[in-house]
Amino acid sequence: xxxxxxxxxxxxxxxxxxxxxxxxxxxxxxxxxxxxxxxxxxxxxxxxxxxxxxxxxxxxxxxxxxxxxxxxxxxxxxxxxxxxxxxxxxxxxxxxxxxxxxxxxxxxxxxxxxxxxxxxxxxxxxxxxxxxxxxxxxxxxxxxxxxxxxxxxxxxxxxxxxxxxxxxxxxxxxxxxxxxxxxxxxxxxxxxxxxxxxxxxxxxxxxxxxxxxxxxxxxxxxxxxxxxxxxxxxxxxxxxxxxxxxxxxxxxxxxxxxxxxxxxxxxxxxxxxxxxxx
Amino acid sequence: xxxxxxxxxxxxxxxxxxxxxxxxxxxxxxxxxxxxxxxxxxxxxxxxxxxxxxxxxxxxxxxxxxxxxxxxxxxxxxxxxxxxxxxxxxxxxxxxxxxxxxxxxxxxxxxxxxxxxxxxxxxxxxxxxxxxxxxxxxxxxxxxxxxxxxxxxxxxxxx
Numbered sequence: 001x002x003x004x005x006x007x008x009x010x011x012x013x014x015x016x017x018x019x020x021x022x023x024x025x026x027x028x029x030x031x032x033x034x035x036x037x038x039x040x041x042x043x044x045x046x047x048x049x050x051x052x053x054x055x056x057x058x059x060x061x062x063x064x065x066x067x068x069x070x071x072x073x074x075x076x077x078x079x080x081x082x083x084x085x086x087x088x089x090x091x092x093x094x095x096x097x098x099x100x101x102x103x104x105x106x107x108x109x110x111x112x113x114x115x116x117x118x119x120x121x122x123x124x125x126x127x128x129x130x131x132x133x134x135x136x137x138x139x140x141x142x143x144x145x146x147x148x149x150x151x152x153x154x155x156x157x158x159x160x161x162x163x164x165x166x167x168x169x170x171x172x173x174x175x176x177x178x179x180x181x182x183x184x185x186x187x188x189x190x191x192x193x194x195x196x197x198x199x200x201x202x203x204x205x206x207x208x209x210x211x212x213x214x215x216x217x218x219x220x221x222x223x224x225x226x227x228x229x230x231x232x233x234x235x236x237x238x239x240x241x242x243x244x245x246x247x248x249x250x251x252x253x254x255x256x257x258x259x260x261x262x263x264x265x266x267x268x269x270x271x272x273x274x275x276x277x278x
Numbered sequence: 279x280x281x282x283x284x285x286x287x288x289x290x291x292x293x294x295x296x297x298x299x300x301x302x303x304x305x306x307x308x309x310x311x312x313x314x315x316x317x318x319x320x321x322x323x324x325x326x327x328x329x330x331x332x333x334x335x336x337x338x339x340x341x342x343x344x345x346x347x348x349x350x351x352x353x354x355x356x357x358x359x360x361x362x363x364x365x366x367x368x369x370x371x372x373x374x375x376x377x378x379x380x381x382x383x384x385x386x387x388x389x390x391x392x393x394x395x396x397x398x399x400x401x402x403x404x405x406x407x408x409x410x411x412x413x414x415x416x417x418x419x420x421x422x423x424x425x426x427x428x429x430x431x432x433x434x435x436x437x
Contacts, residue, residue, distance in 0.1 A: 006366045009333040013359040020352035036345040047301035124309040125407035157348045164348045171405040
């Protein structure tokens with residue numbers, strides 16, 4: 001009798017698991033997960049301490065020489081960037097005037113939040129990272145994650161003080177893209193490798209070349225338009241197949257980044273930001 | 279040390295420490311080989327204090343792992359509960375096995391738990407590896423089991 005008890009318990013637990021899995025999309029389950037986040041967040045922060053220590057050591061034990069060198073290069077970069085910004089200001093006003101003439105909707109101004117990566121998923125096959133900003137600064141599921149070089153992913157889960165982002169290179173991730181100057185549209189699907197994306201369903205006749213820049217497109221309403229995503233690295237036209245084989249490399253070094261930007265767009269904006277087509 | 283000495287503090291602290299070991303960032307070359315520390319510690323408690331730690335506790339630990347990994351609740355919990363049941367069926371024999379034989383069985387148990395978790399994760403729409411490399415942690419966990427069990431024995435004796 002006593003030995004049969006764990007059997008019943010197992011059955012009970014299986015039923016409980018099945019219930020949880022079936023009800024996973026319900027609002028109250030989301031709240032349960034969010035509540036669990038209050039216990040999980042501190043653990044995630046503590047797990048990052050060794051990494052913080054490593055960074056602290058790297059930042060503090062630097063010779064005067066390297067610091068001076070870094071300073072000089074940074075100064076040069078600032079100079080170059082500020083020149084770009086000067087030009088941008090003029091371009092933005094001109095662009096806005098032209099858009100007004102065309103009666104197209106105004107682009108939303110976008111606020112960004114800087115977040116630090118405090119962890120990557122323990123499973124090396126899942127390209128997810130944990131960020132140190134959460135609901136407390138208004139992060140929501142579906143918001144776009146960028147770094148200095150371009151779009152790198154989106155937020156998939158939000159806790160009170162941390163959030164989880166899925167990278168563009170994860171096999172379950174797909175981002176609608178457009179080739180910068182040619183206007184060809186496509187979908188870039190993650191490959192599971194940090195330096196590769198696949199472009200699916202590109203017709204054999206499409207004019208794609210190695211080195212073309214892929215920028216995000218707002219078709220689908222999930223991502224904002226115009227952030228660089230990747231550069232085409234391989235185009236293979238096979239006459240026997242309906243679609244060309246196209247590979248691209250993300251612009252950001254996804255295994256090196258430490259800070260990211262999260263684009264703060266309200267969930268309601270995500271669907272409405274699609275522009276009317278001509 | 280009595281065979282079933284058990285304190286809730288010992289249990290929770292060891293699981294928390296194991297969670298940290300599971301989360302700490304490693305160089306990407308080592309990542310595929312990281313043992314599943316939480317599972318090892320859970321198996322230790324299942325094995326040596328079966329009167330207190332059983333299927334339900336295993337399920338709860340699974341739920342904790344789900345929350346830590348940001349997964350749909352129930353994905354790891356199911357596999358952990360199944361594994362807990364298997365350990366319950368085996369614990370009397372397992373405890374008298376020589377340590378390496380113990381390690382082999384535990385490796386298999388962990389692999390079994392990984393199969394179930396991987397299946398459910400795939401169903402829940404997360405990406406899972408298709409290669410056998412996914413099961414490296416089962417092997418490394420088996421190798422680290424003797425060390426782990428030894429440390430846990432000491433830890434229990436301290437309390």
